[in-house]
Amino acid sequence: MKKLLTIAGTDPSGGAGIQADLKTFAAHKTYGMSVITSVVAQNTTGVTNVVDLSPEFIGEQLDAVFTDIYPDAIKIGMISNENIIRVIVEKLKEYDGKNIVVDPVMVSTSGNSLMKSTATKTLIQELLPLADIITPNMFEAKLLSSIEVNNRKDMEKAARIIDKLIKGAVLVKGGHLENCADDLLYMDGKCYWLAGERIVNPNTHGTGCTLSSAIAVNLAKGMDILESVEEAKEYLTGAIKAGLDLGKGKGPLDHLYRL
């Protein structure tokens, strides 16, 4: 069985973060492991508080995983500050982590900040170069590229700029485009548009977490980047389409629809 690790924050209401990642791993019949970076008080309506774990303790959790069950792929989500970024980078290098997917989570779907703005530089300089693929949404692409990202043309422009900062591929997610949900994969100097129909469903809490975790699963299974992203998008689209309706705000996805 493939072994997957997520390094991320929590969502006690089960829709995003570590909880969404572990559900995605289980739905793909892989073995899920998790290192928690921050404990977040949040639900479908928003975030009320965040408690960051200490970098030392996050390092100990990473030691516990890597010295025992070596992951076939690693998904990295919410990291709230520079010191947490640094310990993750140190441990990924120490244990030679493979198949690394970084979802540069900066703001939640509900609009709450999940990463200190001062951490962007450290993220770009130290963590992103270790990734096989990074998956910014349009807002995160704007912060990484320092240009406005409002449409498909901007997404291509931003992807070219971000590509120069990293070694791996970049997937600029178009979940916030009007009329469609097309994502742009930029890799080896080429643009690959992944067409996505916009599903009329307000329940999109955890879409980014789910997509990046599914990409990690597919990389662990030996698929190449393009196939991993295509398959992951198909899984995600099904999970939105399944139409689960929970909570008072933007509800979570249905991870069980294929089972």
Ligand SMILES: Nc1ncnc2c1ncn2[C@@H]1O[C@H](COP(=O)(O)OP(=O)(O)O)[C@@H](O)[C@H]1O
């Ligand atoms: N209403 C929707 N219908 C179909 N796909 C969607 C919808 N909303 C988001 N997606 C898809 O969900 C994924 C996450 O996108 P996005 O919402 O941009 O990221 P994030 O969750 O990080 O803000 C992308 O593949 C995007 O195309």
Ligand SMILES: Cc1ncc(COP(=O)(O)O)c(N)n1
């Ligand atoms: C701990 C944590 N990580 C990430 C997200 C972003 O969620 P989304 O996938 O909806 O952008 C979140 N709300 N909470």
